[in-house]
Amino acid sequence: MKKNWKLQAAAPILALVGAAVIAGIILAATGNDPGDVLQVIVDDGFETRRVVDTLNRAAPYYIAGVAVAIGFKMTLFNIGVEGQYRLAALVAAWAGASVNLPAPLHVLFILMVAVITGAAWAAIPGLLRATRGVHEVISSIMLNSIALGLGAFLLHRWFRAPAGEYPGAVGTEVLPTPGRLPLLNGLVEKLGVDLPPGTRLQSYIFIALIIGVAYHLVISRTRFGFDLRASGSNPEAAEASGVDPKRMVVVTMVLSGAVAGLIGLNNVMSNVGDQARYTDVSVVGGLGFTGIAIALLGRNHPVGIALGALLWAFMDALQTPLSSAQLPKQITAILQGVAVLSVVIAYEVVRRIEQRQQASSLRRDSEPPPASEVAPA
Amino acid sequence: MKQKRWGVFFILFAVISLVLAGCGDDDDDGGDTTTTEAGGDSGDNGDSGSSGDLKVGMVFDVGGKGDKSFNDSAFKGLTEAAEEFDVEVRELEPDAEGSNREALMRQLADEGYGLIIGVGFAFAEVMPAIVADYPDTEFAIVDSVVEADNVASLVFAEHEGSFLVGAIAAQKSEAGHIGFVGGVETQLIQKFEAGFVAGAKAVNPDIVVDVKYITPDGDFSGFADPARGKTVAAGLYAGGADIVYHAAGQSGNGVIEAAVEADALVIGVDSNQYLSASPEAQPHILTSMLKRVDVAVFNTIEAWVNGEFTAGTSLFSLENDGVGFATDGDLIVDVDAINELRDQIVAGEIEVPTEP
Numbered sequence: 115m116k117k118n119w120k121l122q123a124a125a126p127i128l129a130l131v132g133a134a135v136i137a138g139i140i141l142a143a144t145g146n147d148p149g150d151v152l153q154v155i156v157d158d159g160f161e162t163r164r165v166v167d168t169l170n171r172a173a174p175y176y177i178a179g180v181a182v183a184i185g186f187k188m189t190l191f192n193i194g195v196e197g198q199y200r201l202a203a204l205v206a207a208w209a210g211a212s213v214n215l216p217a218p219l220h221v222l223f224i225l226m227v228a229v230i231t232g233a234a235w236a237a238i239p240g241l242l243r244a245t246r247g248v249h250e251v252i253s254s255i256m257l258n259s260i261a262l263g264l265g266a267f268l269l270h271r272w273f274r275a276p277a278g279e280y281p282g283a284v285g286t287e288v289l290p291t292p293g294r295l296p297l298l299n300g301l302v303e304k305l306g307v308d309l310p311p312g313t314r315l316q317s318y319i320f321i322a323l324i325i326g327v328a329y330h331l332v333i334s335r336t337r338f339g340f341d342l343r344a345s346g347s348n349p350e351a352a353e354a355s356g357v358d359p360k361r362m363v364v365v366t367m368v369l370s371g372a373v374a375g376l377i378g379l380n381n382v383m384s385n386v387g388d389q390a391r392y393t394d395v396s397v398v399g400g401l402g403f404t405g406i407a408i409a410l411l412g413r414n415h416p417v418g419i420a421l422g423a424l425l426w427a428f429m430d431a432l433q434t435p436l437s438s439a440q441l442p443k444q445i446t447a448i449l450q451g452v453a454v455l456s457v458v459i460a461y462e463v464v465r466r467i468e469q470r471q472q473a474s475s476l477r478r479d480s481e482p483p484p485a486s487e488v489a490p491a
Numbered sequence: 492m493k494q495k496r497w498g499v500f501f502i503l504f505a506v507i508s509l510v511l512a513g514c515g516d517d518d519d520d521g522g523d524t525t526t527t528e529a530g531g532d533s534g535d536n537g538d539s540g541s542s543g544d545l546k547v548g549m550v551f552d553v554g555g556k557g558d559k560s561f562n563d564s565a566f567k568g569l570t571e572a573a574e575e576f577d578v579e580v581r582e583l584e585p586d587a588e589g590s591n592r593e594a595l596m597r598q599l600a601d602e603g604y605g606l607i608i609g610v611g612f613a614f615a616e617v618m619p620a621i622v623a624d625y626p627d628t629e630f631a632i633v634d635s636v637v638e639a640d641n642v643a644s645l646v647f648a649e650h651e652g653s654f655l656v657g658a659i660a661a662q663k664s665e666a667g668h669i670g671f672v673g674g675v676e677t678q679l680i681q682k683f684e685a686g687f688v689a690g691a692k693a694v695n696p697d698i699v700v701d702v703k704y705i706t707p708d709g710d711f712s713g714f715a716d717p718a719r720g721k722t723v724a725a726g727l728y729a730g731g732a733d734i735v736y737h738a739a740g741q742s743g744n745g746v747i748e749a750a751v752e753a754d755a756l757v758i759g760v761d762s763n764q765y766l767s768a769s770p771e772a773q774p775h776i777l778t779s780m781l782k783r784v785d786v787a788v789f790n791t792i793e794a795w796v797n798g799e800f801t802a803g804t805s806l807f808s809l810e811n812d813g814v815g816f817a818t819d820g821d822l823i824v825d826v827d828a829i830n831e832l833r834d835q836i837v838a839g840e841i842e843v844p845t846e847p
Contacts, residue, residue: 163594163597167594171590262710263707263710265710266706266707266708266710267707269708270676270707270708274708277678278678281612281615281616281619281635281636281637282612282613282614282615282616282617282635283612283613283615283616283711284677284708310601311624311625312593312597312620312621312624386620387619387620388619389616389617389619389620393616394589394613394711395589395592395613395616395617396616398588398589398590399588400587400588430586430590430591431594433586433591434591434594434595434598435598437583437584437595438581438583438595438598438599438602440581443586
């Protein structure tokens with residue numbers, strides 16, 4: 115019954131060491147010196163600029179990880195996070211640029227629009243699963259393509275700023291200042307850290323933090339969270355205890371989509387000047403899929419996901435100094451991939467070891483005549 | 492139990508070999524970064540704003556390098572400048588999501604690169620914030636305009652060059668039916684379309700021009716998807732067009748493939764695509780609309796090395812040979828007539844539209 119904590123802690127560490135070794139072998143096999151890469155990581159990876167970059171990237175990764183993890187908790191695979199956040203970011207950025215509200219309300223309004231859009235888009239695969247039995251992997255992956263197409267259509271037709279208003283990519287109008295989130299630069303400088311020119315520490319990390327706390331509370335402290343976990347681990351038992359499985363599917367997808375809606379807005383709401391708007395540059399693609407990897411890395415645990423998001427963001431931030439040092443930046447992608455695989459494998463190995471230990475301890479306990487065979491008098 | 496364990500090893504092995512195969516491919520593309528150092532110490536013949544060696548940096552857009560078209564043309568200009576002048580050059584490319592365009596530019600600026608060139612209009616999004624932080628560094632952007640005291644904006648009259656290749660296509664087309672494939676339906680690519688259609692109609696007013704874009708505006712995958720480029724072009728050929736002009740970046744390589752399979756003609760874009768095409772594709776390349784990004788880049792570096800860098804917008808048009816057409820393969824029906832059209836455009840007698 116009791117989990118072996120030593121084993122539980124050893125698994126991720128072993129997995130990461132294994133990933134590093136495999137990455138080193140790959141580097142050596144492709145004619146690069148793993149030592150050079152390590153040098154860049156040590157020399158450049160912890161510079162202020164990279165740390166800020168890592169933190170800024172970690173916030174959306176964390177939110178993406180939580181969005182996916184909510185589905186995972188009841189073995190629902192919301193692969194549609196990608197489409198949900200991209201559509202939500204577009205609609206929210208457009209809505210945010212179209213209204214004028216006092217500062218805190220404006221920010222709240224933008225976030226609410228994003229949450230509602232993400233939830234609504236995620237409700238489609240949820241309803242299809244509950245009413246028609248369409249598997250959510252199929253429907254949500256299809257809806258990703260539709261979301262991209264729909265987003266491009268909406269942007270082109272109604273949401274875009276008039277051509278020529280801003281240089282660069284096509285996008286929505288700029289968010290008015292009350293709709294933007296403050297940067298943490300002042301705070302950090304007060305703490306005595308000198309920020310190099312152009313570094314912007316976004317406050318979006320606090321939104322990620324709030325989501326993390328809420329996720330933890332809902333999953334472990336509420337009736338709904340209990341039902342969710344119960345439906346995930348034993349759907350028959352959950353149903354027998356009065357949980358409506360169809361309702362659970364829809365509610366879980368909607369919640370997952372609601373969180374997903376918030377993934378893509380960090381740059382839009384924190385950028386300066388004309389960059390504070392939805393474009394292909396401010397809202398990058400692929401975060402939804404990254405979220406799947408991060409949820410796996412973090413084992414759906416609120417703290418685990420945070421560590422996974424930070425690790426992933428750190429490796430992404432390393433791409434810049436690695437390219438600059440003429441080292442293959444792809445090594446970070448390989449490291450990320452191998453890390454996920456290693457973590458999954460390591461925990462599977464741990465699970466089997468624990469199972470064996472439990473089985474043998476059970477056997478030991480039941481060596482004297484098994485209790486079940488003692489018939490009541 | 493044993494079998495299962497071997498299964499895990501097999502999967503690991505498969506994943507590692509896949510990863511390795513991926514690395515190999517990237518290496519074939521020529522890797523990511525190259526540093527070319529031409530000569531030793533440079534003299535004090537520039538106002539690079541930084542002391543010591545003259546260093547020129549270039550940042551491409553996502554999937555840019557190796558497109559045999561727009562980006563490779565910029566790279567050609569950079570390489571030629573590295574050979575010609577006493578400068579150190581380095582070129583970088585952002586990650587697959589394009590999330591570190593700004594970080595890469597700042598990295599180059601921090602390392603003392605005196606001239607940094609952003610290739611592609613997406614850089615107009617991030618450059619205003621960057622250039623203000625590095626007033627002593629000079630910047631250049633290709634294909635868009637950034638207004639600042641230390642930025643040279645290099646823009647092209649693509650519609651003029653496209654007009655000429657439209658005329659070439661109309662001369663050549665036996666079916667009286669030609670096509671256009673755009674990568675992404677942006678204002679920039681619509682300039683190509685508008686010029687092409689106008690040029691074709693100038694030669695043959697009855698000609699049919701089918702226009703297809705791979706993706707709508709806002710979805711930039713259309714520039715980097717040769718498979719879809721091929722499908723779209725194959726559709727145009729099957730619909731009766733015998734010549735297709737593409738303005739689709741890397742996706743254009745798929746358009747060229749479709750031309751070979753349909754045994755029809757294709758018009759390249761930006762670079763002289765006859766030169767980069769395979770021997771079996773060459774007979775299918777009627778001409779290429781040349782957008783001399785290489786010349787623009789080279790001239791910018793030359794001016795900077797000589798201390799004559801000027802901020803502001805430079806337009807490269809037919810007049811200064813910034814755009815033009817290629818004659819390799821000798822497939823053009825009447826080059827003189829095309830040159831006549833060219834002269835008329837330069838003289839202002841023909842006004843080429845910029846919007847379809």
